Structure formats: structure tokens, C-alpha cells
């Protein structure tokens with residue numbers, strides 16, 4: 001009797017869930033509307049070359065943003081991702097030049113990113129230094145090290161085998177796009193299906209209650225920064241492969257793009273709420289707008305203004321829709 | 328006497344729940360009006376509608392005979408309705424005076440705050456409440472009872488003629504409750520009406536003039552207190568006859584499973600030792616702030632100790648993190664369920680399975696079927712009132728939230744169960760249920776430690792009672808020896824018992 005009741009009531013909640021899905025869809029609908037508009041305004045927009053071009057450009061940022069989603073879901077922030085990309089890029093390029101081994105170079109880049117993330121995470125969760133401060137410091141340190149390592153000069157010219165990750169093709173599809181998709185599928189799986197994913201949301205919602213549930217919150221908090229660093233390292237390999245050069249300034253300002261993608265995707269900066277698929281849509285929205293502004297020959301300085309307005313507007317709309325559905 | 332406030336046919340629906348179904352409430356000027364009902368009856372929802380925190384779906388509200396629309400908290404303030412929330416709404420880093428007059432500071436011409444005047448104004452309201460809280464003290468450093476008084480002072484400073492108090496006594500000691508009642512009586516004499524919510528029958532009979540009963544969102548009726556007695560009132564609340572309130576189940580008491588030696592938490596607990604046996608219920612009594620919560624949290628590894636040893640089944644264990652406590656079969660139901668017990672934004676299911684997730688992992692994935700099955704089973708076993716397993720914990724009534732916390736921990740089958748104020752904010756029916764459950768768990772061989780500020784609960788449920796005062800163990804009594812007087816004496820430090 002009781003059971004039947006619970007099951008029946010589930011339907012009511014099913015409807016409510018659909019509402020949530022709809023809200024999640026709102027950024028997706030925004031993306032579609034944007035594409036339709038641009039397709040009407042610019043004949044070039046809907047061409048295959050242009051679409052692939054957008055996707056390739058979005059790939060690097062979206063990989064970083066996937067990592068940033070984990071961090072932000074726990075209620076943290078990682079400002080060092082752009083600098084970590086820069087440092088991992090030049091070190092990986094240096095290792096490649098020194099050893100000639102693409103595998104070694106790639107592994108070094110990724111592991112260095114993970115190591116820097118580990119340092120971030122440890123200082124934040126064991127040392128109790130606020131994430132903002134810790135990663136602001138790391139942002140400066142990693143960028144400085146990138147300049148020291150290269151004496152300020154880019155390291156350029158890589159073999160195709162190494163560049164494949166950043167600029168290869170699988171059939172007609174650019175390989176970075178496939179990598180980004182795989183990373184998002186894995187990230188979504190981790191967040192949705194594994195205990196670690198559940199703990200990430202729990203920590204972001206109520207860290208004390210989570211710790212008192214016998215969960216090693218510190219360990220998991222360190223882990224999200226490791227993921228963020230590791231993905232920044234991977235993004236570095238994509239990035240230097242694409243432009244065929246490791247520059248100490250590589251990834252400059254990417255932290256803001258990544259955070260913007262996460263936020264446009266509906267993830268709350270206070271933690272506990274959001275999805276990695278939202279982040280993907282957020283990254284695409286940013287990419288499409290940038291591309292559209294380029295196609296329309298909008299001055300680069302104005303592009304910054306437009307993107308800034310879009311970021312704030314997206315969050316504003318999200319807040320409004322929440323208000324009307326909750327009470 | 329004239330009518331201060333009337334709520335007529337108030338209806339409120341949440342997804343899957345009809346929280347209020349045409350409910351009435353009529354409050355006279357200068358009366359203390361109790362609103363009672365089981366957990367989830369709709370008391371808090373009705374009050375939140377009055378305070379403008381929720382919108383009613385249907386019904387009317389009249390203040391002093393005039394119909395009013397209350398769509399937000401400012402409307403409510405304008406109508407002279409002041410709410411003392413179950414969760415406090417004060418800013419911990421600001422002073423008492425700043426909190427009372429937040430947003431209404433007296434300013435100089437150049438827009439600087441006139442602190443002298445601010446403090447003087449605050450002092451005036453605090454004096455009315457006959458308390459010696461200084462207007463300059465920082466709110467975060469005050470006791471719960473004092474913070475409540477600050478909330479009341481704030482409401483008075485807003486010229487409130489109707490004060491709503493939703494379970495104000497749930498975190499007060501008996502002494503503090505008496506002080507609060509004194510203040511309530513004074514306010515009533517000055518013409519203020521008070522709506523008072525409590526699950527404690529003795530409190531209702533000692534303070535209320537009239538009582539309104541809600542059951543399952545429905546209006547059952549209102550009566551002058553003189554026409555009721557405890558039995559009749561409880562019967563109206565639960566709609567059935569209540570059996571024995573503290574049915575003690577006799578459990579076989581086994582070997583010592585937990586031994587705590589010389590435990591010290593700097594500033595809170597000094598040199599406490601005790602033993603716990605399998606199947607035994609050890610009550611820990613004392614006043615609020617005696618260090619009981621810190622003691623049990625230290626055993627659970629949630630706060631660090633400076634000294635002390637813990638033995639489980641005779642072997643020494645190191646517990647420096649709740650996770651290690653859980654591995655040793657210890658569960659702790661914390662005092663503050665919103666902050667410590669629950670992830671409010673998580674569903675009922677996710678909360679129940681949070682400490683148990685590892686058990687359902689297949690390769691690396693959570694097996695959602697098993698997860699759901701456990702949640703389903705526990706929701707049924709504890710008769711948690713929720714429209715579904717997917718309901719967010721924050722949308723449950725206080726008592727049902729507490730049941731979710733219990734369910735969450737019993738899902739892991741603990742050997743030692745620590746309960747910190749397990750029936751705070753729990754209605755009479757559910758309380759008896761929880762007591763019965765504690766008894767049953769003990770009969771299954773679990774060792775239970777129960778911190779409680781309620782003497783009848785301590786005396787009724789425990790096999791042995793340990794009393795603390797200012798961080799020290801000041802008494803230990805067997806069930807046979809224990810009396811209210813002895814416990815109060817030990818709790819106030821009036822006697823120093825030789826510890827056996």
C-alpha cells in the first residue's frame with residue numbers, strides 16, 4: 001500500500017524533474033537560437049569548415065572548463081588553469097626537443113599539470129588557504145616558471161606524430177573535437193555514476209555534513225584540483241600541437257573563459273549544483289559568439305564587451321528562471 | 328479583547344504535498360497562542376506564510392480586522408508581524424546593536440553611523456527583556472539563548488504586535504526556557520500577541536492561553552487551554568490514543584564494547600572516562616554547553632582531542648576522522664541536523680545512502696537499484712513522510728528530517744550509536760517511536776550513547792546516566808538510582824560525585 005503510494009508519487013516528481021531538465025535546456029535553446037540567427041545574418045556561418053573551425057577552437061577551452069566544473073561544484077575555484085596550460089605546454093615542448101619522444105613529452109605535460117593541481121589541492125584542503133588565494137598564487141608561479149624555463153622564447157616546430165593530438169583528423173573530424181567529447185562523456189559519467197561524483201556535489205552543498213558522514217572530504221577536494229590540473233596539462237598538449245609552438249604566454253586568460261563557460265552552463269559558483277554537459281554548452285555558446293563576431297567583422301575590443309555582457313546576462317536569466325519555478 | 332490576527336482557509340500546496348488544507352488561526356490581542364501538531368502537520372508552513380516567506384495558494388489574512396496581502400517579509404513587518412525563526416537570522420560578525428537595527432542605523436548628516444545612539448537604542452530594548460546582554464557584544468559569541476533574545480529585541484524594535492516563535496525552546500536548557508517564558512508573559516501583558524510552537528506538552532500547558540491543533544495539514548480546532556489536558560490534546564494531534572510515552576524495552580546487557588579513558592578536548596571536555604556495554608543505553612545529561620556535544624564529537628573523530636584513549640572491544644583504536652569512526656562501527660547523529668546531519672540540497676535517497684555508498688559500488692559505478700532499495704526500505708521502516716525518495720531534504724518537516732538522519736546511519740548497521748539530542752523538534756508520536764527504536768536497537772546488541780537535555784527522556788530511556796558540568800563528569804547513576812533531583816544537582820555542579 002505504502003509502496004504503491006511512493007511509486008505513484010514518483011510520477012509527480014517526474015514532472016518536476018522534467019521542469020529541471022527544461023531549465024537545463026534553456027542554455028541549449030539559447031545556443032540553437034544563436035546559431036539560427038548567425039546562419040541568417042552570415043552565409044558563411046553554417047558551412048562545414050566554419051563549424052569545424054568553431055569546434056576546434058572550443059575544444060581546448062572546453063577541456064579546461066570540464067576540470068573547472070569539478071572544482072566549482074565543490075564550491076572552490078581554480079584561477080591557475082591558464083598558467084598551468086602555459087607551463088605544461090613549454091615543458092612538454094622542451095622535453096620533446098630534448099628527447100625526441102612524443103610519448104614522453106605528452107606524459108610529462110599531463111603529469112606536470114596533475115602535480116601542480118595536487119599542490120593546489122593540498123594547500124587548499126590541508127593548509128586551509130582559500131582556493132582563490134592559493135590558485136591566484138599558483139597562477140603567478142606557473143606563469144613565472146614558464147618564462148624562466150623558456151627564457152621568454154617560444155619553442156616551436158614539432159613532428160606530426162606529436163601534433164596529432166592538437167591538429168590531427170579522424171576522417172573528416174578534427175581529433176581534438178573527439179578528445180573533448182570523450183573527456184566530457186567520462187566527466188559526466190564520473191559525476192553522475194560514481195561515489196566520487198556524489199561526494200563532489202555533497203561537499204559543494206554541505207561540507208560539514210559530508211565529513212560527518214564519514215567521508216574523507218579533504219581527499220576528494222584535493223582530487224578535484226588534480227583533475228583540473230591534469231586536464232589543463234592535456235589541454236596544453238592540444239594547444240601547442242595546434243599552433244605548433246609552445247609559448248610561455250600560452251593559455252593567458254583562459255581561466256576566465258573556462259569559468260565563464262561553467263557559469264553560462266548553469267553551474268552555481270557557490271557549489272553543489274550544475275552539470276558538465278551544461279559547461280559544454282556554455283563553452284559552445286562562447287565559441288559561437290566569438291566566431292559570429294569575427295564573421296561580422298566586429299572589432300576585437302568590442303568582442304570583449306559583448307562576451308562580458310553575455311556572461312552576466314546568462315547568469316541573470318538563470319537566476320530569474322529559478323525564482324519563478326521555486327516558489 | 329479584540330482580534331489581533333486571523334488567518335482564514337489558508338491552503339498551500341507543494342509538489343506532491345498538500346501542506347495546508349483550508350486552515351484557520353485566530354489570535355487575540357495579548358494572548359499566547361500555541362500551534363501544535365505532529366511533524367509535518369504544517370505549523371512552520373503556516374507561519375512562513377504569515378511572515379511572507381511563502382505565498383499562500385488560497386485563503387485570507389486579517390490583521391486587526393483588516394484584510395491584508397502579505398507577499399514578502401517587508402509586508403509582514405509593516406503589519407507588525409515579527410518572526411523568530413527556527414534557524415537564526417542574525418549576522419554573527421556584527422554586534423548585538425548592529426543586528427537589532429540592521430538597515431535602520433541612526434546616521435549623522437555625513438552618513439556616519441552614530442554608534443553611541445545605536446547602542447543606547449539597543450540597550451533600551453534589551454532592558455525591556457531584563458537581560459544583561461551588552462549591545463556591543465558580537466552575536467557570534469553569544470549563547471543560543473541570548474541570540475534568541477536578540478531576535479526578540481529586534482522584533483520588538485520593529486514594533487511587532489504579533490510575535491511568531493517557531494520552536495524557540497528546542498535548543499534551550501530548562502533554566503533558559505523559564506527565562507524566556509518570563510519574557511513572553513511580560514510581552515503578553517503589554518498587549519503583544521505571541522504564536523508559540525512547541526512539541527513539549529508541559530511547556531504548552533504552562534504558557535499558552537489557547538491552542539490550535541493541526542493534523543496532516545488540516546485544521547482540527549482551537550480551544551482554551553483550560554478545556555484541555557495533556558491526554559486530550561495529544562489525542563487531538565495524533566488522531567488516536569497514545570500508549571506509554573517511554574516504553575522501556577529490557578535488553579540483555581553484554582560485554583564492554585567501548586571504553587573512553589581520560590578524554591580531554593581543550594576548552595570543552597576535561598578528563599572524562601566511561602565505559603559502554605553492548606545492549607546498553609548510556610544517557611549523558613547536563614546543561615546546554617556542558618561539553619556533552621564536544622565529548623561525543625571527539626569520540627567520533629570530528630574534533631581533535633589533546634589527550635585520551637579509546638578502546639573498542641578491548642583494543643585501542645585511533646580515531647582522528649569520522650571516517651575512522653565509521654570503520655570502527657560508530658555512528659553519530661549530530662545535534663544540528665540542518666548544518667551537520669543533512670545535505671539539505673540532496674534528495675532523501677541521496678542523504679540516506681551518503682555514508683553507505685561504498686557498499687553499492689559495482690566496479691566503479693553506484694548500483695542505483697540497490698541504492699534505491701535501501702532508501703525505500705529505510706523510509707518505510709522509519710515511516711518518513713515524503714512524497715518520494717527524490718524529494719529534497721530541505722522540503723521535509725523538521726521531524727521527518729531527523730528521521731532521515733537516523734535512517735542514514737542505521738543503514739550502515741553501527742555497533743555503537745551516538746545520538747545527540749535525538750528528539751529535539753520531534754513530535755510526541757514520533758518521539759515515542761524513536762524511543763522505541765532506540766530500545767529495539769539496544770536489544771539487538773548495539774551500544775547506545777544518548778545525549779539529552781530532557782530529564783524525562785534521560786530517565787525513561789537510559790540504563791545508566793552520566794552527567795557532565797563544565798566539561799567534567801560530575802555524576803554517574805544507574806537507572807535505579809537516578810532521579811531528576813540528583814541529575815539536576817550534578818548538572819549544575821551542586822554536588823561532586825565520587826566517580827566509581
Ligand SMILES: Nc1ncnc2c1ncn2[C@@H]1O[C@H](COP(=O)(O)OP(=O)(O)OP(=O)(O)O)[C@@H](O)[C@H]1O
Pocket residue numbers: 341342344345346364365366367368369370371372373712721722723724725726727752754
Ligand atoms: N518548501 C517545501 N517544498 C515542498 N514541501 C514542503 C516545503 N516546506 C514544507 N513542505 C512539506 O509540507 C508539510 C508541512 O511541513 P511543515 O514544515 O510546515 O511541518 P511542521 O508542522 O512545521 O513540522 P515539524 O514539527 O516537524 O517542524 C510537510 O509534509 C513538508 O514536507
Ligand SMILES: [Mg+2]
Pocket residue numbers: 370371372493724725
Ligand atoms: Mg516546523
